[in-house]
Amino acid sequence: MRHRNGGFKLGRNTSHRRALLRNLVTSIILNDRVHTTITKAKATRPIVEKMITLGKNGSVHSRRQALAYLMTPESVDRLFKIVAPRYSTRPGGYSRIVRTSVRKGDASEMAFIELLGAxxxxxxxxxxxxxxxxKRQEELQKQLEERGPGEQPDPSAEN
Structure with missing residues (x-):
């Protein structure tokens, strides 16, 4: 029986699990969407919700708490200036998990965890x-047209 066995261990020790979740939450706040396994997405979702709630609070104490958890100061700025105002009238449920596919290497179920409204x-x-x-394709096509047939590109001209 698995009574009272809550939480996600993710096959890692405590410090590794905490670092993994901090990185995922930071990436979600910076990029609005992350592709990961379903279990990691389910473990990350409550933390993302909590961070956005801190951002909605907007106090200096909340900013310091977010800075203590998130990996980069840029993510804290984005959380408080862009992400949290997006959900000012929403009482909760700021993210969703969308199942995508199965990973080829180990058949893990993959999913996107993304912020709503993004x-x-x-x-x-x-x-x-x-x-x-x-634009890059056009430039390459133009370079190919300028060269004569069978001519090699000049390595010093690139970059």
Missing amino acids: EQELSEKAAKRSEARA
Whole structure:
């Protein structure tokens, strides 16, 4: 019987588990979405919710508590200036877990854990990436057209 066996151990010792969860929470706050295993996502979700609640509080004490848990000062700034105001009227439930696939190597169930309401920001980032990729493709195509057939590129001209 597994009565009173709560929590996620994730096959790690205490310090490794704490570092893993801190990194995941920091990444979620910075990037709005992280691809990870379902178990790690389920373990991370309550901590993300707590951090956003601290951000909504907005006091100096809350900022210090968030700084003690999150890995980077940039993530604390983003939490208090961008992420928390997004949920000012929402009483809870700031994140969702979306199951995606099974990892090929070990058949672990994978999932996205993402912040709600970040779809617009994520789509803008994706659009920027695709524009940059298209621009890079055009530059490469132009370089190929400038070269003669069978000519090797000049290594000193790159970068």
